Amino acid sequence: MSEPRQDFFERVWAVVAEIPLGRVTTYGHIAEYLGSRSAARTVGWAMNAAIGSDLPCHRVVNRFGALTGRRHFEGPFVMEERLRSEGVTFTDEGHVDLDAHLWIPGEE
């Protein structure tokens, strides 16, 4: 059965909105959860549209845990500061410690 593509965006937002505080997830995991492992790009695209929304897009990072983003919201350090404020720890490489905060959709 065919489902509206636009629904893909809404699903992404729904997942992001369910990310627990102090946890992070990756584009790949969201995409995989939606049924398309390789749709990570689209997930990022959905995030782009989520800027300005109430969605904690700062909890979504790439598979390395690096804070990627068109402009990291409105400042290159906003994301990091925000995550740290939520209790998320960072590694020496400057990315989120996924090993300690990685959250997978459906595994809440």
Add this chain to the structure above:
DNA sequence: AACGTGACTGCCC
């Protein structure tokens, strides 16, 4: 209507 781009990831050479 078509092509290119974009907050990604994985596989192939």
Add this chain to the structure above:
DNA sequence: CGGGCAGCCACGT
């Protein structure tokens, strides 16, 4: 070990 290409979905020009 490093670089390149393909796959996925929606949007912009």
